[in-house]
Amino acid sequence: MRDLLTRLDAATPADRDRALDALRALAVLGVVIGHWLVTALVMESGTVRVASPLRSMPQLAPVSWVFQTLAVFFLVGGLVATRGHLRARARGVSYGRWLAGRAARLFRPAAALVAVWAVAAPAMLAWGAELESVWALVKLVLSPMWFLLVFAALTAATPLVSRLHPAWPLAVVGVVDLARFTVDGADGLGWVNVVAGWLVPYCMGAAWARRGLPGRAAGWALLAGGGAAAVALVTWGGYPAAMVGVPGAPLSNLDPPSLAAVAFGLAQSGAAVLLLGPLRRLLRRPAAWGAVALTNLAAMTIFLWHQTATIAVASVALLAGRLPGLHTAPDGLGWVLARPAWLPVFAAVLLVCCTAFHVHERRAAG
Known part of the structure; x- marks a missing residue:
């Protein structure tokens, strides 16, 4: 293992900003761990349903503020995609070829997941599983696909949106939220925020790719301003405290993204800026960089398969009976x-x- 870490460290170009890779790894792992903590597969009387402890114990909402890290992924994604497109254009690489390479990194791993579940779901039905239970599992596994589609769309639009100031999509999110919460029949407008909401960190990353990363003062301003806005919107604006979707909840900050979630994303972006220096110092160590590099090499696989891992554990462990924290309802301290x-x-x-x-x-990737 030590030899592998040493080789990874030696093979990394000297001008690579390892802190950006670390932020991307933290974003992916944050989502994975967050899902594992707040997604329960409740197995009762031969049926399976997906539940969340945030529904019965809303006081746990701060957990979602730690592990809902999608904004950081879009921030780094916008920065890296813009840099990559500029470099490709400088080398004479066509837009189509550049986009095809980036799309392959997203969709080839996803195709493998879909293929496995295209076989697994009918097999479960053939073995007597209830359709409702199988559908609940399939939805859980495929739910990350929305992220891939949005991220792919923003990546494809990089040449257009890389010069867009993040204040514009932020304003769109605010107007859409105002309309859908005050105008009858305007609920459908919320889906505009699926693009506009994630455009905010993506455009911010693109701007940083062109102008350079901001300093710590800007990081503190984003952290304080975004955090204060998110707290105010939750406290006085009627937005839910949880920054993730909660099954059965009347309103979600993530489905579609709300103004509170976008404000929270700005705070996360500020925190990311403040972490750049400490991360760069830490990642001079081969062991730390090796862990980050290995995570990034398998980032999409980790992201796509983490719920399948949950289902596999719950299914096999059911042979030992309903186990606490795995098959039981998430409704108490136990x-x-x-x-x-x-x-x-x-x-x-x-x-x-x-x-x-x-x-x-x-x-x-190859």
Whole structure:
């Protein structure tokens, strides 16, 4: 292992900003761990339903403020895509060829997941599983696909949106929220925010790619301003405290993205700026950089397969009966205390999934 870490460190170009890779890795792992903590597969009387402890224990909402890290992924994605497009254009690489390469990195790993579940779902039905239960599992596994579609669309639009000031999509989010919460029949407008909401961090990253990364003063301003706005919107604006979707909740900050979620994303972007310096110092160590590099090499596989790992653990463990923190309803302190013990098991099974299916991501990158 030490030799592998040393080789990874030596093979990394000297001018590569390792902190950006670390932010991307943290964003992916934040989503994965967050899902594992707040997504429960409740198995009762032969049926499966998806539940969240945030529904019965709303006081746990601050957990979602730690692990809902999608804005950081879009921020880094906008920065990296813009830099990549500018470099490709300077080398004479066509837009189509550049986009095809980036799209392959997203969709080839996704195609493998869809293929496996296209077989697994009918097999479960053939073995007697209820349609409602199978549908709940399929939705859980395929739900990350919305992220891929939005991220792919923004990537394709990089030449257009890279010069767009993030204040414009931010204003769109605000106007859309005002309309859908005050005008009868305007709920459908919320889906405009699926693009506009994530355009805010994406455009910010694109701007930083062109003008250079901001200093710590800007980071503190984003963190304080975005954080204060998010707290105010939750406290006085009627937005839910959880920054993730909660099954059965009347309103979500993420489905579609709300003004509160976008404000929270600005705070996260500020925190990302403040972390750049410490991360660069930490990543001079081969062991730390090796962990980040390996995570990034399998980032899409990790993201796509983490819920399948959860389902696999829950299914096999059911042979031992309904286990606390795994099959039981997330409605009390007992579940909260039991759940973290399952995370290493989920991670071990996810590692197996990555070993089996990372080849699709590696081929796309190669």
